[in-house]
Amino acid sequence: MIFSKLLNQLIMKNLSETTAFAQKLIIKKSVTPNDDGAIKVLKKKLSKIGFKNIDLPFGSKKKNDLILNLFSINKSKKLNNKTLCFAGHTDVVPEGDCKKWKYDPFLGKVSGGKLHGRGASDMKGAIAAWIIACDNILKKKKLNISLALLITGDEEGVATNGTVKVVQYLKQKKIKIDHCIVGEPTNPNYIGEMIKVGRRGSLSFSIETIGKYGHVAYPHLAKNPVTSLIYICNKLNNLKLNLKAKNFPQTNLEVTSIDTGNPTSNVIPYSCKALINIRYNTRYNEKLLLKKIKASFSEVPCTVKLKIISSNKPFYTKSDKCLSLLEKSIYKVTKKKPTLSTTGGTSDARFIKDICPVYEFGSVGKTMHQVDENIDIKDLEKLQKIYEDLILSYNEIYGLN
Numbered sequence: 001m002i003f004s005k006l007l008n009q010l011i012m013k014n015l016s017e018t019t020a021f022a023q024k025l026i027i028k029k030s031v032t033p034n035d036d037g038a039i040k041v042l043k044k045k046l047s048k049i050g051f052k053n054i055d056l057p058f059g060s061k062k063k064n065d066l067i068l069n070l071f072s073i074n075k076s077k078k079l080n081n082k083t084l085c086f087a088g089h090t091d092v093v094p095e096g097d098c099k100k101w102k103y104d105p106f107l108g109k110v111s112g113g114k115l116h117g118r119g120a121s122d123m124k125g126a127i128a129a130w131i132i133a134c135d136n137i138l139k140k141k142k143l144n145i146s147l148a149l150l151i152t153g154d155e156e157g158v159a160t161n162g163t164v165k166v167v168q169y170l171k172q173k174k175i176k177i178d179h180c181i182v183g184e185p186t187n188p189n190y191i192g193e194m195i196k197v198g199r200r201g202s203l204s205f206s207i208e209t210i211g212k213y214g215h216v217a218y219p220h221l222a223k224n225p226v227t228s229l230i231y232i233c234n235k236l237n238n239l240k241l242n243l244k245a246k247n248f249p250q251t252n253l254e255v256t257s258i259d260t261g262n263p264t265s266n267v268i269p270y271s272c273k274a275l276i277n278i279r280y281n282t283r284y285n286e287k288l289l290l291k292k293i294k295a296s297f298s299e300v301p302c303t304v305k306l307k308i309i310s311s312n313k314p315f316y317t318k319s320d321k322c323l324s325l326l327e328k329s330i331y332k333v334t335k336k337k338p339t340l341s342t343t344g345g346t347s348d349a350r351f352i353k354d355i356c357p358v359y360e361f362g363s364v365g366k367t368m369h370q371v372d373e374n375i376d377i378k379d380l381e382k383l384q385k386i387y388e389d390l391i392l393s394y395n396e397i398y399g400l401n
């Protein structure tokens with residue numbers, strides 16, 4: 001293991017700064033909610049290039065929910081300057097079965113033109129790309145804009161002591177951000193393919209039907225909660241959720257579990273529970289959806305209990321000058337015109353959208369959260385160039401104000 005680490009470091013000598021820095025981050029085993037020194041690596045580099053680091057730990061060691069977060073800023077001396085922020089997370093999802101990986105997931109192995117390891121795509125690669133972009137620029141140039149980074153260690157977990165609290169802190173301290181780029185892996189297949197300009201809402205809930213125990217041979221003496229729940233789930237599956245919203249996929253409902261915990265085939269159980277999630281566009285809201293859901297309850301004989309598990313509103317960032325600058329930078333580097341989309345799961349952009357327009361653009365997400373997660377080194381270099389070009393053009397346009 002030590003030998004392979006040494007060998008890898010030797011190979012590293014010929015790597016670009018971005019790849020080498022991404023590797024430094026991958027080596028830190030920051031499986032959510034652990035940090036393992038990942039934020040420290042960032043702080044060291046950022047203070048070297050003129051950023052001021054503000055540590056923002058939230059949660060407590062006692063409760064075992066302490067999360068390290070970082071807000072770092074390179075302030076321009078220009079009065080009333082604009083701030084362009086990059087948001088990302090250093091935590092990663094667990095590696096799963098290590099034996100299934102071709103290379104150690106926390107080695108940052110470079111092979112076949114790829115940087116391998118947990119977080120390579122989601123999203124240590126993008127963080128490295130942004131920081132090296134800042135470094136390249138600040139070495140040569142004084143900017144009329146401020147550059148900031150909002151980094152959390154709590155994105156892949158419960159996300160209660162991460163970005164949401166940093167955003168609260170920024171609001172309290174009246175620290176202003178004018179635009180934010182989130183470095184999530186937004187490109188499904190190739191770099192330059194997709195910018196996320198919002199996210200669907202997500203409503204997770206359970207429905208429990210309460211019936212009456214009984215022998216299957218005497219169903220008239222019982223009340224079957226399974227029958228009721230199947231009826232309700234069928235109704236929900238057939239709900240018409242076809243209102244369309246620009247750049248949003250179809251609103252969708254999925255039943256993910258139906259369970260009674262009943263191991264027998266001759267007893268009618270007491271209760272049955274379903275878990276359901278709806279991903280919805282901006283034409284819907286929680287109240288409207290709950291009304292549609294509850295409408296099916298009156299048609300069954302059982303008592304029905306509805307419990308909301310989690311609820312996130314949809315959002316959409318309207319196109320502005322910053323978005324067109326991002327599109328231009330992407331085109332300049334990749335010769336691709338990115339699609340504007342709101343597909344995929346939720347991200348921390350949902351918290352940041354409350355303080356400024358937020359766009360998401362990062363690496364290719366093909367291998368994120370998977371065994372053998374990796375990033376193509378050419379793509380990583382392109383991403384760094386895109387970020388660099390964006391910062392420079394943002395400085396040109398917004399630095400004038």
Ligand SMILES: [Zn+2]
Binds near residue numbers: 184
């Ligand atoms: Zn991510």
